Amino acid sequence: MAGIFFQKREVVVPGQLLAEGRYRSSAGTYDADGKVFSALVGLAELRGNTVKVVPLEGVYIPREGDLVIGTVVMVAGNNWRIDIGGPYQGSLHANNALRRPYDEDISKYYDIGDVLVCEVLAFDRTSGPFLSMRGRGLRRLTDGMVLDVSPAKIPRIIGRRGSMINMIKDHLRIQTIVGQNGRIWIRSPDVETERLAIRAFKMIEDQAHTSKLTDRVNSMLREESTKLKGTGGGPKYVAEAKDNDDMEDNNDEY
Amino acid sequence: MSTEKRPDYLISPEGLRIDGRRPDELRPIELEVGILKKADGSASIRQGKTYIMAAVYGPRELHPKHLTLNDRAYLRAVYRMATFSVPDRKKPAPSRREREISMVIANALEPALFLEEFPRTVVDVFIQVIQADGGTRCAAINAASLALADAGIPMSCLVPAVAVGKADGKLILDLGDAEDKYGQGDVPMAILPNTEEITLLQQDGKFTKEELLEAIGMGMTGCRYIHELQKEALKKAYAKRAPEGAGEEEEDLGEYDDDMEADLGESDLPEEDE
Numbered sequence: 001m002a003g004i005f006f007q008k009r010e011v012v013v014p015g016q017l018l019a020e021g022r023y024r025s026s027a028g029t030y031d032a033d034g035k036v037f038s039a040l041v042g043l044a045e046l047r048g049n050t051v052k053v054v055p056l057e058g059v060y061i062p063r064e065g066d067l068v069i070g071t072v073v074m075v076a077g078n079n080w081r082i083d084i085g086g087p088y089q090g091s092l093h094a095n096n097a098l099r100r101p102y103d104e105d106i107s108k109y110y111d112i113g114d115v116l117v118c119e120v121l122a123f124d125r126t127s128g129p130f131l132s133m134r135g136r137g138l139r140r141l142t143d144g145m146v147l148d149v150s151p152a153k154i155p156r157i158i159g160r161r162g163s164m165i166n167m168i169k170d171h172l173r174i175q176t177i178v179g180q181n182g183r184i185w186i187r188s189p190d191v192e193t194e195r196l197a198i199r200a201f202k203m204i205e206d207q208a209h210t211s212k213l214t215d216r217v218n219s220m221l222r223e224e225s226t227k228l229k230g231t232g233g234g235p236k237y238v239a240e241a242k243d244n245d246d247m248e249d250n251n252d253e254y
Numbered sequence: 255m256s257t258e259k260r261p262d263y264l265i266s267p268e269g270l271r272i273d274g275r276r277p278d279e280l281r282p283i284e285l286e287v288g289i290l291k292k293a294d295g296s297a298s299i300r301q302g303k304t305y306i307m308a309a310v311y312g313p314r315e316l317h318p319k320h321l322t323l324n325d326r327a328y329l330r331a332v333y334r335m336a337t338f339s340v341p342d343r344k345k346p347a348p349s350r351r352e353r354e355i356s357m358v359i360a361n362a363l364e365p366a367l368f369l370e371e372f373p374r375t376v377v378d379v380f381i382q383v384i385q386a387d388g389g390t391r392c393a394a395i396n397a398a399s400l401a402l403a404d405a406g407i408p409m410s411c412l413v414p415a416v417a418v419g420k421a422d423g424k425l426i427l428d429l430g431d432a433e434d435k436y437g438q439g440d441v442p443m444a445i446l447p448n449t450e451e452i453t454l455l456q457q458d459g460k461f462t463k464e465e466l467l468e469a470i471g472m473g474m475t476g477c478r479y480i481h482e483l484q485k486e487a488l489k490k491a492y493a494k495r496a497p498e499g500a501g502e503e504e505e506d507l508g509e510y511d512d513d514m515e516a517d518l519g520e521s522d523l524p525e526e527d528e
Binding site for chain 2: 013014016040055059086087089
């Protein structure tokens with residue numbers, strides 16, 4: 001019997017039969033004798049004739065081209081070892097970060113504890129991930145804060161073509177960089193706005209598997225930011241915020 | 255020493271067991287997923303008086319490094335009994351029995367997991383027996399497999415497990431402590447329900463060939479029932495995490511073309527260019 005055995009965006013469990021017949025298995029599913037089964041707890045979806053399961057939990061597994069936020073944990077010769085969360089430690093070679101000629105002691109440039117925005121250059125089963133800092137907006141972060149969320153929720157935080165993250169930025173006039181590894185950098189003009197931003201991100205993280213989330217976050221932010229304005233705290237437009245506009249554009253690609 | 259005595263009979267003249275169960279009846283089972291905040295995945299099981307918690311961490315960086323496998327993740331299961339889990343205080347040092355059961359549990363779970371997706375890492379499974387009343391290794395497998403699913407580890411299916419034993423010459427399902435101690439044998443087993451493969455089969459005591467085959471059949475039926483309970487517990491845990499009011503929304507999910515479908519697709523699926 002061919003067909004589909006799940007509702008759109010249904011919560012499925014490992015081993016559950018999802019489809020049989022001319023359907024193709026992809027991320028989060030596996031194929032056995034022409035039947036597609038779920039391999040994860042997640043939300044089942046069908047696009048064309050491809051079945052996939054969007055995970056609700058999971059660690060960060062690097063992919064080429066990902067934008068990540070990491071912390072330097074070791075300086076090893078001409079490499080920095082970077083904690084990007086998840087099981088794999090990143091490696092950033094000085095050639096991919098500095099303009100030549102550079103000093104032999106590369107800890108002059110970035111040292112243990114520094115927080116860097118990098119891109120994943122290469123990653124495969126046997127080696128890596130190798131990181132790079134050549135690119136617009138890839139730099140060391142010296143102010144603001146970094147918020148940790150579950151990497152599985154990042155696509156939802158960014159939203160379709162950046163709809164969610166742009167909506168949050170428009171409301172709060174903050175600067176953010178969203179790393180695919182579940183780290184979000186936030187710089188905001190005052191503490192109240194920063195707290196509100198954290199609340200919005202945590203709300204998305206908690207409710208990532210529900211629908212019409214953009215609308216709910218939107219109304220929460222509208223309500224709360226008018227309250228802030230009332231107390232005089234509120235988001236004020238800071239001229240300096242323009243500086244990094246080009247860097248923020250990085251996020252819109254996701 | 256506890257002063258427990260052998261009961262006069264394990265199967266009463268009416269054909270019922272000491273706790274009033276029929277021979278092929280399981281003890282009441284309660285499964286709960288996501289009980290520990292700090293673990294990547296967790297689950298607990300109550301099966302009769304047995305109470306076990308399982309926590310999963312990872313995939314994460316493997317220490318010590320020399321255990322690294324280059325083609326897949328290393329599955330490290332640790333089964334431990336609390337000192338207060340049995341009538342006579344258990345010595346806190348890890349025993350031979352605990353090491354053996356840890357290995358047996360890892361071997362029972364591994365065939366279900368797609369560990370090759372995370373080479374050079376480790377998946378840690380910690381199993382803590384809070385109260386032991388027979389059937390702990392099977393209950394531990396039931397809980398550990400839920401905790402692995404909760405941690406987002408890809409797997410072909412959940413792994414249910416149950417023990418079949420023999421008391422007063424009759425085959426009985428899901429042994430309690432007294433039946434385990436004073437019965438004539440014990441066959442713990444775990445299966446992959448989708449393919450009906452057996453991933454754990456041990457035997458203790460004497461069984462004829464016919465008895466063993468019948469025991470395996472009884473175990474299969476028991477496992478299939480436990481598998482249903484596992485699926486239910488997992489779905490319940492995720493339904494509960496939905497916010498208030500989301501219940502109604504979920505019904506009309508199909509009508510809304512909200513942003514979820516497209517946005518996850520774009521960033522999540524590099525292999526789509528085939």
